[in-house]
Amino acid sequence: MRARLTIPGREITPAGDAPGHGNGLLAAAGRLSPVVPAAVADKDEAMPDEQKLRALLGKLSLERKVRLLTGADFWSTHAEPAIGLRRMVLSDGPSGVRGETWDERSPSLSLPSASALAASWDPGAAYRYGIVLAAEAWRKGVHIVLGPTINLHRSPLGGRHFEAFSEDPLLTGRIAAGYVRGLQDHGVAASPKHFVANDFETERLTASVVLDDRALRELYLAPFETVVTEAGSWLVMSAYNAVGGTTMTEHPLLEDPLCREWGFDGVVVSDWQAVRSTEASARARQDLVMPGPEGAWGAALVEAVADGRVPEQAVNEKVLRLLRLAARVGALEDGQSSVAAPPVDGRAFARDRCADGMVLLCNEDELPWSGSGPRSVALIGEPALWPRTQGGGSATVLPEQVTSPLDGLRAALGPDRLSVSRGVPVQQGIAELPLDALTDPVSGEPGLRARFLDAAGGELRTENRRSPALRWLGNAPEGAAVLELRTRYRAPDSSRPGIACAGRVQVLADGNTVLDTELAVDADNPAAALFEPPSAILPLAVEAGAEVELTVRYTIGELSRTLRALAITLGTETAAVPVAEGIAAAVDAAREAETAVVFVGTNTEVESEGHDRKNLALPGAQDELVRAVAAVNPRTVVVVEAGSPVLMPWRAEVAAILLGWFGGQELGSALADVLLGVREPGGRLPTTWPGAEEDVPVLDVTPIDGELRYPEGLHIGYRAWLGSGREPAWPFGHGLGYTGFSFDTIRADSAISGGEPITVRATVTNTGARAGKCVAQVYAARAESTVDRPVRWLAGFAALQAGPGQTVTVDIPVPARAFAHWDGEWRYEPGEFELLLGRCATDLPLTTTVTIR
Numbered sequence: 001m002r003a004r005l006t007i008p009g010r011e012i013t014p015a016g017d018a019p020g021h022g023n024g025l026l027a028a029a030g031r032l033s034p035v036v037p038a039a040v041a042d043k044d045e046a047m048p049d050e051q052k053l054r055a056l057l058g059k060l061s062l063e064r065k066v067r068l069l070t071g072a073d074f075w076s077t078h079a080e081p082a083i084g085l086r087r088m089v090l091s092d093g094p095s096g097v098r099g100e101t102w103d104e105r106s107p108s109l110s111l112p113s114a115s116a117l118a119a120s121w122d123p124g125a126a127y128r129y130g131i132v133l134a135a136e137a138w139r140k141g142v143h144i145v146l147g148p149t150i151n152l153h154r155s156p157l158g159g160r161h162f163e164a165f166s167e168d169p170l171l172t173g174r175i176a177a178g179y180v181r182g183l184q185d186h187g188v189a190a191s192p193k194h195f196v197a198n199d200f201e202t203e204r205l206t207a208s209v210v211l212d213d214r215a216l217r218e219l220y221l222a223p224f225e226t227v228v229t230e231a232g233s234w235l236v237m238s239a240y241n242a243v244g245g246t247t248m249t250e251h252p253l254l255e256d257p258l259c260r261e262w263g264f265d266g267v268v269v270s271d272w273q274a275v276r277s278t279e280a281s282a283r284a285r286q287d288l289v290m291p292g293p294e295g296a297w298g299a300a301l302v303e304a305v306a307d308g309r310v311p312e313q314a315v316n317e318k319v320l321r322l323l324r325l326a327a328r329v330g331a332l333e334d335g336q337s338s339v340a341a342p343p344v345d346g347r348a349f350a351r352d353r354c355a356d357g358m359v360l361l362c363n364e365d366e367l368p369w370s371g372s373g374p375r376s377v378a379l380i381g382e383p384a385l386w387p388r389t390q391g392g393g394s395a396t397v398l399p400e401q402v403t404s405p406l407d408g409l410r411a412a413l414g415p416d417r418l419s420v421s422r423g424v425p426v427q428q429g430i431a432e433l434p435l436d437a438l439t440d441p442v443s444g445e446p447g448l449r450a451r452f453l454d455a456a457g458g459e460l461r462t463e464n465r466r467s468p469a470l471r472w473l474g475n476a477p478e479g480a481a482v483l484e485l486r487t488r489y490r491a492p493d494s495s496r497p498g499i500a501c502a503g504r505v506q507v508l509a510d511g512n513t514v515l516d517t518e519l520a521v522d523a524d525n526p527a528a529a530l531f532e533p534p535s536a537i538l539p540l541a542v543e544a545g546a547e548v549e550l551t552v553r554y555t556i557g558e559l560s561r562t563l564r565a566l567a568i569t570l571g572t573e574t575a576a577v578p579v580a581e582g583i584a585a586a587v588d589a590a591r592e593a594e595t596a597v598v599f600v601g602t603n604t605e606v607e608s609e610g611h612d613r614k615n616l617a618l619p620g621a622q623d624e625l626v627r628a629v630a631a632v633n634p635r636t637v638v639v640v641e642a643g644s645p646v647l648m649p650w651r652a653e654v655a656a657i658l659l660g661w662f663g664g665q666e667l668g669s670a671l672a673d674v675l676l677g678v679r680e681p682g683g684r685l686p687t688t689w690p691g692a693e694e695d696v697p698v699l700d701v702t703p704i705d706g707e708l709r710y711p712e713g714l715h716i717g718y719r720a721w722l723g724s725g726r727e728p729a730w731p732f733g734h735g736l737g738y739t740g741f742s743f744d745t746i747r748a749d750s751a752i753s754g755g756e757p758i759t760v761r762a763t764v765t766n767t768g769a770r771a772g773k774c775v776a777q778v779y780a781a782r783a784e785s786t787v788d789r790p791v792r793w794l795a796g797f798a799a800l801q802a803g804p805g806q807t808v809t810v811d812i813p814v815p816a817r818a819f820a821h822w823d824g825e826w827r828y829e830p831g832e833f834e835l836l837l838g839r840c841a842t843d844l845p846l847t848t849t850v851t852i853r
């Protein structure tokens, strides 16, 4: 239990919504206000006692102050007992809270990824998501969650697309603000990231983004502005990349607008190892260098202050902000009250969020299944058995269990109505060895034996591990030179085993060396060694049912030793069954069944931190698989497991497509709920999904000579699609649900002054036979203008529920900023703006106008 300074008005509220937050979706009666987490947390209430903080600062020598500004280790800050400061623990995030170890023995709740959360179009849901993360943080002793990721979906090739919310800055900002407030209202700090223009992964540590001021302000900075000014974020994470030639940890944007204009009084934490200078970053508004204990500040910064190259005042201000953060998260002791984490049912929440984020892209009256479901269902595709429920990289958490679609449907339909066929391989590289095929030869327990050895072969640590994919981030034992893994592997089939790691590795099978090699990663992308290490297949024939003792000796390289971080996975080759055979078996099963459900998706090599995607196609022969199944079963439903857009060239050939995203650990149970109609798929696309790669207006993510240009300026996402005259497969905002809505009336003040917000009042009617969700979307447009503008842009939205036949009135807030453009300052062009209301960016039946005076 953490003690905390008592800050008036900041006591923990019990589980559920904080007062004034409503329940996210509008209740179904009368005239309703949209539920956006209420205005900014009162700044004065959130403000710790500044005089006291200054007094504590005054007790520290320069050396002690500077020491606090670099992490104590990979995941925490230094304690300073002399002033009652305890260490603060930081953790990834953003769709769960991993804690200080990457270890299956310390599992975490895995929630649907960011694009799925944004698909709810429900800031109230994001607020509750923040509360659930706060509970996880309390459980894991975490003070700061490294999220949300609020970079934009500029290009669908972006490798971390799944981790960010949307291509639209308003939707991103609103969802992010809900998330931040949910966490911080419960005593846990958020750290929105990565400030700024970190919308791609190629050359991610060094690339410099070149973009114009309008795009910077109106698109990329806008969500950061929202989380600071409306949600009062306690930290912001500075990015690896540069903007306009200056790396973000030294960038003047940290000072202005972040602090000066927006009033940010929190801590700027660096992305991991993003601080690469002493003076330039210390003079900038960069506060905390992570990870530690090594880094560019330390003794070099003390010296720079002593020499007058960095003013001591800059150090003082950084420490003061760190102390302020400590007070906010309860890491500054003064013997006062302690608070408990709100109790939550994480799995039920994960299931609920997953269903509410699923997007029904098309539906030929196939879904929901009627009654108790079809007599027979052919489940097809590897993602039905081994679902992809989260993206790769630092966002990964290790859930205790994952409910696969097979598990979920078996529980809902019983085993007798289901047939299962694997279809075609989805994973590239190696797939993890199944845990139930592994035995630790030392303890006889399931899993494997991991031993760290020093240079002389002495044992430093030994562990029984229950996962074939192991990572240590900052917690490999000091002085470790070799990692040894041993397991008895009983092969379930004849696929050859393999290994993934970066560097020198030797593998022995029953004592004989079968592999002795160096596996190299791209020098430009050292993170690949941790997140996507290269793999090799062992030249070893195995029979199904045979047992072999595998021993791996991995030499821990220089960088891994310094960071005490490494990753290694034991796997198998993925293409054991020939594609034609896999498809033929699936077709046979589909022909026999009343309904076929084909699961398709991306894999760890496609969507992950550390690299961008090469193309938008589904990996492997999945397109062929869907086509072959749809050809024999007209009731084919396709479920897509992907965090970012994939092409679906067969989209007109199937009965329904349901986008399950990276749905988190309860994907399978939520899917059963949705297919059977227990729940409606509540999601609407937060990003345009293209039909063909050549149509995508903004695709490029590859820097040239170290620069990535954003020549499209304001025109990304649907804004660019609308201007291009090309049609995507599915427009921004699209999603069907299980009922229909008519948009009946729209009303708004006919004239306002520049700088004033406006409320659009709409009535909508549920025209279907069941209760359902409507996301009412308002776009602004201006045909005649003196400035360049997109055809239209999102100005406001509200998610609401209505019963069958029910008409609901809803007030949709449109912020003043919807009518502003950046021209060295925010300007409001006088004249008429059109406001359009409807269900997505391309279906807007109602219009009104508002004049800016």
Ligand code: BGC
Pocket: 092, 146, 193, 271, 272, 394, 527
């Ligand atoms: C990522 C951050 C993450 C940090 C700590 C970095 O590589 O860019 O998003 O929070 O690592 O894992």
